[in-house]
Amino acid sequence: DQQVKQNSPSLSVQEGRISILNCDYTNSMFDYFLWYKKYPAEGPTFLISISSIKDKNEDGRFTVFLNKSAKHLSLHIVPSQPGDSAVYFCAASNYQGAQKLVFGQGTRLTINP
């Protein structure tokens, strides 16, 4: 039972354009969502988060959008840069739990020059 799904295993985007990574979840108890970025042979690095009381959170080139009714979130990267090439994981948790994160399968983003 995959509670958090990233249906696109890979995405290729031209440098300077917008990258949009998508994530769907099924558990309506989730109320906190995070995006992590992972380079090969390194641990995941926290990128940006959003709580369910918001529908948008921005940090520099990165914006996360949350659509609670559709149980969908997305990460927008504008403009995309070569250093953004990595695997991106979305994760979800709830305030009442012991902060146990449930991860999606990941999307490999490749930025082409």
Next chain:
Amino acid sequence: DAGITQSPRHKVTETGTPVTLRCHQTENHRYMYWYRQDPGHGLRLIHYSYGVKDTDKGEVSDGYSVSRSKTEDFLLTLESATSSQTSVYFCAISEGQGAETQYFGPGTRLLVL
């Protein structure tokens, strides 16, 4: 970067042998977690700890045990390693209960022959 180290970083072992992985933090965070990362599954929680000697199971805990005798150290033990436990193992920490970010260590790559 969060002060998290994992040892060893790479290990090759044989089926049936015991293996212990160590996670060490210098942040004095209350919560510590062990995840495994496998293709097509993202990261899955094995066990977590919410204080010294306080641990609980995650999603994929069968075949694993943990111990936490000091705030800074969280050990993951495979009592009798199997080939299905070949994976990359990540430790993570967070400050406390609530919707807070988890920070990850660099990972341990384990191969069980």
